Amino acid sequence: MHAGRxxxxxxxxDGVLYVGDEPIPGAGEALERIAAAGLxxxxxxxxxxxxxxxxxxxxxxxxxxxxxxxxxxxxxxxxAYLREQGWQRVRLLVRDSIxxxxxxxxxxxxxxxxxxxxxxxAAWDYALLNSVFRNLMDGACFVAMHRNKYWQTEExxxxxxxxFVAGLEFVSGVKxxxxxxxxxxFFTSVLARLGVAPEEAVMIGDDIESDIxxxxxxxxxxxLVRTGKFREDVLAASAVQPEAVGQSITDLPRWLGVDxxxxxx
Ligand SMILES: [Mg+2]
Numbered sequence: 001m002h003a004g005r006x007x008x009x010x011x012x013x014d015g016v017l018y019v020g021d022e023p024i025p026g027a028g029e030a031l032e033r034i035a036a037a038g039l040x041x042x043x044x045x046x047x048x049x050x051x052x053x054x055x056x057x058x059x060x061x062x063x064x065x066x067x068x069x070x071x072x073x074x075x076x077x078x079x080a081y082l083r084e085q086g087w088q089r090v091r092l093l094v095r096d097s098i099x100x101x102x103x104x105x106x107x108x109x110x111x112x113x114x115x116x117x118x119x120x121x122a123a124w125d126y127a128l129l130n131s132v133f134r135n136l137m138d139g140a141c142f143v144a145m146h147r148n149k150y151w152q153t154e155e156x157x158x159x160x161x162x163x164f165v166a167g168l169e170f171v172s173g174v175k176x177x178x179x180x181x182x183x184x185x186f187f188t189s190v191l192a193r194l195g196v197a198p199e200e201a202v203m204i205g206d207d208i209e210s211d212i213x214x215x216x217x218x219x220x221x222x223x224l225v226r227t228g229k230f231r232e233d234v235l236a237a238s239a240v241q242p243e244a245v246g247q248s249i250t251d252l253p254r255w256l257g258v259d260x261x262x263x264x265x
Contacts, residue, residue, distance in 0.1 A: 006256060007200040008040035010190060010220065012181075013055070014047060015206030015228015016249055020154035023062045024227050026250035031064060037258035041066075042190050044203070046074045046146040046180040046210065048094060048118035048161075051101055072190050074145040074180025075101055078116060080189075081143065081179050087113040091135060093128075094118035094145075114141040117165055117176070124164060136172035146180035148210055152229040181207075182214025191218070202243070204252060206230045213240040225249055 011017065017027045035041065043066060047055055052075065056068040075094075079101055082090060090105045091112035092098075098118060099107070115135050136142055148160035165176055180186055191201060198219030205211020205222065206229050212222030224235065224242035227249070235245070244255055253259040 005200065006039065006202055008042065008191070008194045008196040008202075009034060009252075010042045010044045010187070010201055010203045010215065011249075012203075012205035012207065012211045013043055013045045013059070015152050015230070016204060016225055017059070017064060018062055019152050019228055021062070022154065023064070024248050024250075026248065028063050028065070030249045030253055031066070033253040033258055033260070034256070035065075037253075037256070039256070039258070040194050040196065041070055042194055043071045044181065044186075044190055045071070046148055048073075048075050048098065048145045048180075049121070050095075050097055052076060054097070072186075072193075074186070075118070077186050077189065078118075078143065078145050078179045081177070082114065082116070085114070085141075087141070089113045091115045091132070091140070092118070093120050093132070095120060109135075111135075111138065112140050114143050116143045116145065117161055117168070118145045119161055129164065129168065132168060133171055136168060136174045142168070142172070142174045142176040144176040144178050146210065147176070147178050148181075148207065150229060152206070157229065181205075181210040182217060184214070184218040187215055187218035187220055191220070204249065208235055208238045208240050208242065212242045213238075216240060223252060223255065225251075 052071050052073045056071055059066045088106055089108050089112050091109050092107055115132055144165040147162040147165045149162045150157045150160050169176055201220045203211055203215030203220045203222045206225050212224050215222045221243040224245045226247050
């Protein structure tokens with residue numbers, strides 16, 4: 001019954017298809033079933049540690065049959081946003097591997113028009129935060145590639161850049177523009193590229209706020225998976241309502257009615 005209404009699926013990557021370098025068991029087969037059923041797919045990620053090309057290479061290495069053009073990242077959305085705003089002088093807090101994506105801009109720490117926060121891993125320290133704080137106090141606009149709180153790694157949860165974005169907002173009083181998930185324009189631009197209406201799509205993710213809440217804000221219903229960063233108590237305490245919750249992405253084909261079983265569910 002879902003397959004009739006649903007034309008496109010938007011997948012989060014980390015925690016849905018893999019955790020660290022470990023694929024979620026059965027995820028590849030689930031994706032293949034969905035592709036065989038003729039449903040459109042987009043892979044929508046807040047990963048800002050590597051360019052889209054490397055995200056795609058990792059998916060290939062892990063055995064997923066995904067085209068590079070099916071991947072939508074917060075990094076490319078950020079570049080599009082900076083262009084749209086017409087800014088030239090920007091301060092970028094990203095890893096060196098991301099810099100080539102922004103070569104059309106003048107990267108500067110001095111009087112930037114905008115400060116852009118991405119993932120710089122363990123490079124955060126007081127001096128860096130303080131100099132970004134000063135940029136903001138001097139009038140720079142504030143852009144965050146996303147504001148995720150944490151993600152799941154093979155060793156356990158890891159704090160994400162949301163803490164730094166929230167801290168800088170608190171001290172400077174400058175409100176950041178969030179570009180990636182859960183920002184509704186990010187979802188809307190992906191839907192436009194696929195040519196589907198929000199009610200024809202489902203967002204599949206392990207983050208109830210960023211994936212499911214963000215999708216809902218853009219009119220897209222959410223399918224939450226119990227893998228990656230999923231925690232039962234976080235779901236119970238959340239005001240966000242997923243349309244369905246699966247053990248993992250492997251439950252999705254049956255929910256969509258494309259698992260080949262008689263009648264589906
Ligand atoms: Mg995730």
